[in-house]
Amino acid sequence: MPDREGAVPTDVPDFDVVIVGAGAAGLSLAHHLCAPGGRTPLSIALVGAPPGPLSPPRRTWCFWERGAGPYDGSLTASWSRLRVRTADGSAVTARLPELRYKMLRSDDFETLVGRRLAGSRGLRRTTATVESVRDLPGGGAEVLGRDAAGERVRLRGRHVFDSRPPRLLPPARTTLLQHFSGWFVRTERPVFDPAVPDLMDFRTPRPARGLSFGYVLPIDARTALVEYTEFSPAPLDADAYRQALDHYTREVLRLGPFEVTAREHGAIPMTDGRFPRRAGRSVYRIGTAGGATRPSTGYTFAAVQRQSRAIAAALRAGRPLRVPAAHSRRSRAMDAVMLRALDTGRIDGSDFFGRLFRGVPAERLLTFLDGGSRWYEDLLIGVRTPVAPMLRTVAELPFTPRRPALPLPPPPSGPEESRS
Ligand SMILES: Cc1cc2nc3c(=O)[nH]c(=O)nc-3n(C[C@H](O)[C@H](O)[C@H](O)COP(=O)(O)OP(=O)(O)OC[C@H]3O[C@@H](n4cnc5c(N)ncnc54)[C@H](O)[C@@H]3O)c2cc1C
Incomplete structure (x- = not known):
């Protein structure tokens, strides 16, 4: 034809x-x-x-699921514990009795x-x-x-x-990016605990808007993926990511001599646009x-x-097709509040996530993030957040217009491997 x-x-x-x-x-x-x-x-x-x-x-995908899953044969690692470190260095280590955090x-x-x-x-x-x-x-x-x-x-x-x-993100009240740069490192000394990944380590300098944290996925005592991440309006240039990773690996984690075997960059939209x-x-x-x-x-x-x-x-099964929403209305509404509160500077990321991981069992929090919790469990999570700034944001959201958003930026490019 x-x-x-x-x-x-x-x-x-x-x-x-x-x-x-x-x-x-x-x-x-x-x-x-x-x-x-x-x-x-x-x-x-x-x-x-x-x-x-x-x-x-x-790229590397991490996710959590209950017990065994269809991709288990191809995982690089999986863990039954997670750690969050607040800006003052105190650590909350959470056990996952039923879930596994998986790296693919x-x-x-x-x-x-x-x-x-x-x-x-x-x-x-x-x-x-x-x-x-x-x-x-x-x-x-x-x-x-x-x-x-x-x-x-x-x-x-x-x-x-x-x-x-x-190419373009949808119009939204708040649009942030989760942008990050990571190094797969091989250290000279055994410095990682392969049993515990750091989901969020807030011992990184706070950016002018949003938040930043380190993320460490240990594969063995000398090998890990170490990332520097920001939730903020725009990505950094390659040099700024390199400096941030340099600071995090040397001053915060004190890894000693190491080799960078591969790199990973990304920018993921965080938006209440539909x-x-x-x-x-x-x-x-x-x-x-x-x-x-x-x-x-x-x-x-x-x-x-x-x-x-x-x-x-x-x-x-030959049934009529109905594609389910990836996230419920309730989850998206709660996320819209959190994004706005973060973007306006009303909440501090380290304090916010530190409170959540201290106050809510990690499995309940992860189940909530997967949309598997009930409304009263969501409410219990809500009360663990800084309530006054969150309520102020709830009151403001219906009057906040949705603005056209910018295009998704391309990730910074750089050499794949180097010695550090
Ligand atoms: C570096 C990085 C790490 C991430 N880590 C995680 C994580 O740990 N956990 C998590 O849950 N999420 C993570 N994400 C977010 C998300 O899971 C990924 O972005 C994921 O790849 C999204 O899947 P997707 O299929 O929507 O897009 P993609 O995986 O990007 O797939 C889109 C596909 O479309 C193809 N394509 C594009 N244009 C055309 C065209 N014109 N014609 C034909 N094909 C085309 C591309 O080649 C690509 O294969 C990460 C994202 C990035 C960038």
Whole structure:
């Protein structure tokens, strides 16, 4: 069938499902759709970007879940304890009797999912830069793009799930970024306790707006991912991250001599803007693009799993599709208050998170962050926060306009490895 430019498209197949983007959300959905069993055999196309600027560099995902999970075979590490350190250096170490905090690197995840997809007869993988996704008049939707040779690619699906990251963030009352830079370090001396990661270490200088903290994921006594993170309106330049990491690793953690074996950078939106899950009758947004990022924390991976499982369960059972919200209204409302209180400087990040981890059992807090708590448990968490500034923010929010937000900034680039 000729396309609008008169050329014959390279491909016009029909699929039950077309997935655009092979990152956390696209691969997770494909993984769940291709699980063994299922009543309805599905034909699936997974479209990944060619190597280049649209393919994100290797990254590390952490998430928590109860007991064993589908990706356990590929984890770099997992822990049943977590630590938060306040600005004055006091530490709260929390035990997780039932949950595990898990660390998964994106290349290990890709290998694991790739193995399942390779054995799945209904799945076809395509590499293309997708340029548009739109509903078709007769039902279903069409994905148009170009392959690495510049040839047009056209795929039609009964349902299309689009995970391309948004270029612009939605209008919001508060938009912050969780931006960070991390080093995988190998130290000369054994300096890490591999049993306890530091979720938030507030012994970092407080930025003019928002908050900053260190994050340490120990893999063994001499190896860890050490990150410097800010929740603030704009990312830093590469030199400022390097200085912040230098200070944190040398002055705060006192690691002694170490080698940097790899680096990781990122900027995750923290916003009370609304990400529509639907982009057409047959087009759904998934992942960060579909609102899976929890506004108050930036954690996304677990919500992506919940959503992918729900979508796959409906389609594989031949049931009508309803894509569930990644986070409940109540969670998003509470997060909007927290983000605003933080951005206006009414609450101090170290004090806020220190109080929460001291006053609330860690598992209850993590369950709340995954949207699994009841309203009265949320209330109990609410009273552990600085109540007066939070209530003032609650009163102000309905009168605060939603302003257009800026584009998501690209991460700073830098050499992959070095000696320090
Ligand atoms: C460095 C980093 C670390 C993070 N760590 C955590 C963490 O520890 N825990 C957590 O819960 N969350 C974390 N996040 C947040 C979130 O989980 C990730 O951003 C996650 O990758 C989001 O998944 P996604 O599928 O929405 O986006 P992505 O994983 O970025 O996938 C989008 C895909 O779309 C593809 N694409 C883009 N444009 C096109 C196009 N035109 N055509 C075809 N394909 C295209 C890209 O190649 C990419 O594969 C982290 C984010 C970053 C950046």
